Amino acid sequence: MIDFHCSKRHKDMTPIVKDTDIQEYAETLLRDYKPKLLQEPGKVNPIHFVEAYLDAVVDYQDIYYPEDEPAIAGATVFNDDHILVFDREAKRIKPIEVAANTVLIDNSTMADGKEGFAAFTVLHEGGHLCLHPAVYRRMGGQLSLFDSHKDGDSVVCCRRSSLEGGGSKRAKLTTQTDFREHQANVFAASIAMPPSTFTPAAQEMIRNCGFRDGVFVMPDVMDWDYSLGVSAIEESLSSLFGVSKAAANVQMKRLGLLMTEEQYLVQHRQLAVAF
Numbered sequence: 001m002i003d004f005h006c007s008k009r010h011k012d013m014t015p016i017v018k019d020t021d022i023q024e025y026a027e028t029l030l031r032d033y034k035p036k037l038l039q040e041p042g043k044v045n046p047i048h049f050v051e052a053y054l055d056a057v058v059d060y061q062d063i064y065y066p067e068d069e070p071a072i073a074g075a076t077v078f079n080d081d082h083i084l085v086f087d088r089e090a091k092r093i094k095p096i097e098v099a100a101n102t103v104l105i106d107n108s109t110m111a112d113g114k115e116g117f118a119a120f121t122v123l124h125e126g127g128h129l130c131l132h133p134a135v136y137r138r139m140g141g142q143l144s145l146f147d148s149h150k151d152g153d154s155v156v157c158c159r160r161s162s163l164e165g166g167g168s169k170r171a172k173l174t175t176q177t178d179f180r181e182h183q184a185n186v187f188a189a190s191i192a193m194p195p196s197t198f199t200p201a202a203q204e205m206i207r208n209c210g211f212r213d214g215v216f217v218m219p220d221v222m223d224w225d226y227s228l229g230v231s232a233i234e235e236s237l238s239s240l241f242g243v244s245k246a247a248a249n250v251q252m253k254r255l256g257l258l259m260t261e262e263q264y265l266v267q268h269r270q271l272a273v274a275f
Contacts, residue, residue, distance in 0.1 A: 001054055002028055004130050013134035014176045019186050019254065022131070026190030029053070029130070041197045043242035046122035049191065054126050056101045062086040063106045063157070064093050070159040074121045075104040076128040078137040079154035100154075101129065109160075116244030117163070120188050124163055127187030128156050132180055158184070164246070186254070193241045193251045201240060202257050205233045215257055217264045230258070 004025055008016040030037045030044075033053045037044055050056050063072045064084040075083065082095040083104065098104065103125040109118045128136070138154050162181040173179050203214030209229045211217060216233065218226060230249075237248040252258035259267070 001130075002032055009134070010176055010179075012176055013132075014180055015131060015183065017183070022183055022186045023190045023195055025130075026187055027194050027196060030191065030194055038194055038196045041201045041240050043240075044123075044192055046119045046126070046192070050103055050122055050126045050129075054129055056103050056126070056129055057099065058103045058105060058122060059098070060105050060107055060110065061096070062088060062108075063104060065157075070161050071106070071108065072157050073106055073109050073117075073160040073163050074125045075155055075157040076125045076136070077102040077104065077155050078129075078133060081154050083155060103129070114244075116238060116242065116247060119242055120192065120244065120247055121158075121163055123188035123191050124158060124184045126191070127184035128158075128180070131183050131187060132156065135180065156180070189243075189247060189251050189254065192243050193237070193248070195255055198237070198241065198251060199255055199257065202233065202237060202252055202255075205236055206257060209233070215259055215264060216252070218258065218260050220261060 002025075004015070006015040006017050006021065010016060027038060033049060034044070036042070047058050050058055061083075062085050063075060064086050065072045077083070077098045077100060079100045081098055081100075083098050084093055084095055086092075087094050103122060105118065105121055105125070109121050136154050136156055158181065163185065173182055206214050206216045209216065216230060218230070231245070233252075234245040234248045237243070237252075238245045241248070243251075249258065256267070
């Protein structure tokens with residue numbers, strides 16, 4: 001595995017990087033892990049990537065969270081630790097020991113029809129392992145309870161709301177936790193849908209819809225034809241890359257392949273000025 005390096009960090013060691021830096025890093029890992037994924041569109045095996053390449057363990061549990069808090073989709077454990085889980089057989093909450101470098105996936109993500117979300121969650125947690133050890137990994141082997149963890153401890157738990165839609169809430173990043181969740185989402189998307197193969201595949205589909213420059217431009221008021229066209233492209237990309245339609249939608253927007261009319265006009269004005 002190739003370590004992630006960045007020249008600037010927040011005081012809590014959160015990387016200060018652009019999305020493109022994470023995308024380039026993800027493609028560097030894929031080039032080392034399985035170069036074919038950068039040569040033609042295909043599905044990455046998230047479990048194999050995390051376990052065989054990142055040298056982590058993937059486990060499944062009913063991760064406990066209080067009823068008045070958002071549901072947890074997954075967690076990454078950086079040091080030997082304890083977490084709280086719900087024991088369905090005994091119908092009680094109990095702590096269990098978890099080894100360092102373990103990715104925990106909540107059983108709720110494994111529901112039928114949610115395979116794309118489950119795969120994205122595994123890769124999201126892999127993103128934390130690669131990008132955020134300086135934040136969460138601590139020296140020594142002390143143990144602490146899952147519900148007492150704060151930023152900087154050895155476990156990061158990820159809320160379902162931070163992952164649903166492939167991490168589309170870019171405009172609401174305020175805390176360092178928000179930035180780390182966004183970074184893990186960009187990493188997951190870049191492993192599952194590397195720009196090197198995703199962009200040409202999406203552009204071909206978009207051109208087939210009549211957009212000659214490979215950018216699907218959405219009108220201010222979406223009609224049936226436009227909605228159907230976007231949905232069909234999302235469906236095709238979802239099947240091709242093994243992701244959810246929502247994740248494919250976000251990746252198209254992130255790579256500038258799906259824009260509003262205003263965004264498209266602004267971009268072309270900027271290009272006109274630049275050249």
